[in-house]
Amino acid sequence: MKTEIEIAGVKWKNPVTVGSGTFGSGMEYGEFVDLSRLGAVTTKGVANIPWPGNPTPRVTEVYGGMLNAIGLQNPGIDVFCERDLKFLEDYDTRVIVNVCGKSIQDYVDVVERLSDEKRVDMLEINVSCPNVKEGAIAFGQKTEALTEITKEIKKHAKQPVIMKLSPNVTDIAEMARAAEAAGADAISLINTITGMKIDISKRTFALANKTGGMSGPAIKPVAVRMVYQAAQAVKIPIIGMGGISTAEDALEFILAGATAVAVGAANFVNPYATIEVIEGIEDYMRRNKVEDIKELIGAVK
Amino acid sequence: MKQKTSAVIISQKEIAPGIFDMLLKTDLAKEAHAGQFVGVYPHDKSTLLPRPISICEADSENASLRLVYRVAGKGTAEFSKCSAGDSLDIIGILGNGYDIRPLLEKKIVLMGGGIGIPPMLELAKELKAHGTEAVSVLGYRDSQTFLKEDFEESSKLYIASEDGSVGTKGNVMNAMEAEGLVADIICACGPMPMLRAIKKYAAEKGIPAYISLEEHMACGVGACLGCVVKTKEIDHHSHVNNARICTDGPVFLAEDVEI
Numbered sequence: 009m010k011t012e013i014e015i016a017g018v019k020w021k022n023p024v025t026v027g028s029g030t031f032g033s034g035m036e037y038g039e040f041v042d043l044s045r046l047g048a049v050t051t052k053g054v055a056n057i058p059w060p061g062n063p064t065p066r067v068t069e070v071y072g073g074m075l076n077a078i079g080l081q082n083p084g085i086d087v088f089c090e091r092d093l094k095f096l097e098d099y100d101t102r103v104i105v106n107v108c109g110k111s112i113q114d115y116v117d118v119v120e121r122l123s124d125e126k127r128v129d130m131l132e133i134n135v136s137c138p139n140v141k142e143g144a145i146a147f148g149q150k151t152e153a154l155t156e157i158t159k160e161i162k163k164h165a166k167q168p169v170i171m172k173l174s175p176n177v178t179d180i181a182e183m184a185r186a187a188e189a190a191g192a193d194a195i196s197l198i199n200t201i202t203g204m205k206i207d208i209s210k211r212t213f214a215l216a217n218k219t220g221g222m223s224g225p226a227i228k229p230v231a232v233r234m235v236y237q238a239a240q241a242v243k244i245p246i247i248g249m250g251g252i253s254t255a256e257d258a259l260e261f262i263l264a265g266a267t268a269v270a271v272g273a274a275n276f277v278n279p280y281a282t283i284e285v286i287e288g289i290e291d292y293m294r295r296n297k298v299e300d301i302k303e304l305i306g307a308v309k
Numbered sequence: 310m311k312q313k314t315s316a317v318i319i320s321q322k323e324i325a326p327g328i329f330d331m332l333l334k335t336d337l338a339k340e341a342h343a344g345q346f347v348g349v350y351p352h353d354k355s356t357l358l359p360r361p362i363s364i365c366e367a368d369s370e371n372a373s374l375r376l377v378y379r380v381a382g383k384g385t386a387e388f389s390k391c392s393a394g395d396s397l398d399i400i401g402i403l404g405n406g407y408d409i410r411p412l413l414e415k416k417i418v419l420m421g422g423g424i425g426i427p428p429m430l431e432l433a434k435e436l437k438a439h440g441t442e443a444v445s446v447l448g449y450r451d452s453q454t455f456l457k458e459d460f461e462e463s464s465k466l467y468i469a470s471e472d473g474s475v476g477t478k479g480n481v482m483n484a485m486e487a488e489g490l491v492a493d494i495i496c497a498c499g500p501m502p503m504l505r506a507i508k509k510y511a512a513e514k515g516i517p518a519y520i521s522l523e524e525h526m527a528c529g530v531g532a533c534l535g536c537v538v539k540t541k542e543i544d545h546h547s548h549v550n551n552a553r554i555c556t557d558g559p560v561f562l563a564e565d566v567e568i
């Protein structure tokens with residue numbers, strides 16, 4: 009039985025990674041799971057300089073999910089390389105570094121800084137964070153802007169580039185095609201869906217940022233639909249995510265056309281979720297006599 | 310080692326209107342200390358996130374954790390309907406808690422306000438077990454003085470009540486003044502206005518005050534950066550002026566945080 013997959017020439021031992029920002033750099037969840045069992049660890053978005061993020065409350069629960077407006081707090085690329093990448097050296101897993109910025113130059117700075125880092129296997133470019141006022145999401149919502157930033161990053165990147173798409177668009181297929189045409193090696197989706205919650209007793213917004221990105225089980229049908237539409241539109245591999253908490257959820261994404269999947273907010277609900285998803289996929293393959301996971305990718309009829 | 314585990318409820322009772330006292334059987338009790346907390350998961354899958362609840366008492370011999378909580382919303386309402394024999398999933402032990410060594414043989418005043426009272430009990434007990442009897446100053450709304458006897462057993466107790474029905478009329482600061490209490494160190498948990506008053510008082514007196522902070526949390530383990538508080542200095546982990554309440558706290562030295 010083969011669970012190995014390949015994205016842009018990078019082999020993963022299994023198709024399971026984590027959603028950026030839901031797993032830190034693996035340090036915190038390393039107490040719960042053996043990181044070497046994961047196909048890849050995707051790290052929290054990192055910028056060229058430290059970002060303080062948004063005021064609190066930054067997280068709140070909604071029916072079947074949550075909203076977050078962390079605002080991409082991060083320690084900056086220097087600390088990230090010295091501490092987080094060094095920590096990951098001890099694990100036998102792929103490392104995907106999620107990159108954020110406010111201008112194209114910010115992204116390019118980070119990508120260049122990472123070009124000599126041996127521990128980085130892939131780059132994931134977050135052009136879709138709904139919680140940062142300037143820049144960021146604009147790149148992910150207009151095809152022209154997405155094309156421009158993808159091309160620019162591809163010029164400077166040494167590692168394969170995954171463009172992370174926003175679900176907050178009218179036509180996801182069009183965005184996927186733009187990323188592919190501009191040279192992206194892969195795409196990942198979905199990032200969070202912009203939402204809002206109001207506290208009726210205080211008559212205030214539940215989040216200081218007013219809006220936040222929704223994630224968790226409640227967004228899964230939207231995510232599966234978008235992964236399917238993207239898979240129909242492009243040939244490059246897709247990393248699917250959005251509400252995955254079980255192997256059954258993950259298999260829906262794979263059948264819809266995802267080569268790999270990411271477990272996001274489910275880590276908060278069950279810190280062992282990644283391992284349970286990996287084992288559950290193996291179990292499904294055994295029960296259904298699937299020899300190679302590749303047989304399942306896009307196999308929905 | 311932190312873990313998510315299932316814990317059986319040994320007993321649960323309502324000790325004041327809307328305030329519940331729950332005893333859980335779990336080996337996590339062996340690692341639990343004053344100031345730390347656990348995340349308790351509701352069964353209802355529409356409410357996904359763990360509810361942070363402080364350790365009111367940890368008994369490592371009997372592997373039991375005592376949690377005292379107020380029904381505030383959906384999750385705590387669900388917990389309150391559980392009975393002995395039911396199980397709950399919990400994640401823990403979370404947070405840094407108190408380092409009690411620097412507190413020993415000092416004049417310690419423990420201050421608890423409202424639902425901030427329960428976490429001070431384990432601290433009073435740990436101090437007493439190490440031979441230091443603390444002074445507790447607890448602020449209640451009215452005569453529903455939950456946990457009063459427990460605090461009397463392990464500390465010298467003073468009470469304030471908002472309606473004046475028990476002890477000093479007013480808040481914990483009023484009681485402190487009325488009773489002429491002096492402290493080398495203050496440890497406190499309670500509503501934000503109380504913590505701000507304590508921070509100011511401690512700065513004026515030039516004494517350290519350790520305060521327990523609260524913020525909405527998602528992961529509880531330091532990964533999501535949801536639960537931060539502004540810090541005076543650049544934080545060692547985040548490299549910005551933000552510390553994670555779930556891991557770098559919930560107990561902070563008041564002068565280190567901007568509240």
Ligand SMILES: Cc1cc2nc3c(=O)[nH]c(=O)nc-3n(C[C@H](O)[C@H](O)[C@H](O)COP(=O)(O)OP(=O)(O)OC[C@H]3O[C@@H](n4cnc5c(N)ncnc54)[C@H](O)[C@@H]3O)c2cc1C
Pocket residue numbers: 068069346358359360361362363364377378379380381382383384385386424427428522523524525526559
């Ligand atoms: C470190 C820490 C220790 C705590 N210890 C205790 C304790 O010992 N006893 C006690 O009664 N309460 C305690 N609280 C507050 C308690 O966590 C909330 O009252 C509880 O989460 C409310 O959940 P709910 O589902 O009933 O309310 P809902 O309003 O339905 O909750 C919705 C979401 O908001 C979160 N939330 C709501 N209020 C708070 C709050 N005040 N702080 C943090 N998250 C909140 C919930 O966890 C949940 O994710 C503590 C909070 C923190 C951060």
Ligand SMILES: Cc1cc2nc3c(=O)[nH]c(=O)nc-3n(C[C@H](O)[C@H](O)[C@H](O)COP(=O)(O)O)c2cc1C
Pocket residue numbers: 026027028029030052053076078080106134137172198199200222223224225227249250251252270271272273274527533
């Ligand atoms: C607390 C939190 C922080 C996140 N931070 C990032 C981030 O830094 N970069 C990014 O590209 N996506 C970020 N995301 C989005 C997730 O990676 C993922 O795309 C999204 O949550 C949907 O998956 P889920 O429903 O499984 O959580 C974050 C999500 C959450 C909940």
Ligand code: FES
Pocket residue numbers: 525526527528529530531532533534535536537553554555556
């Ligand atoms: S709750 Fe996630 S970092 Fe504190």
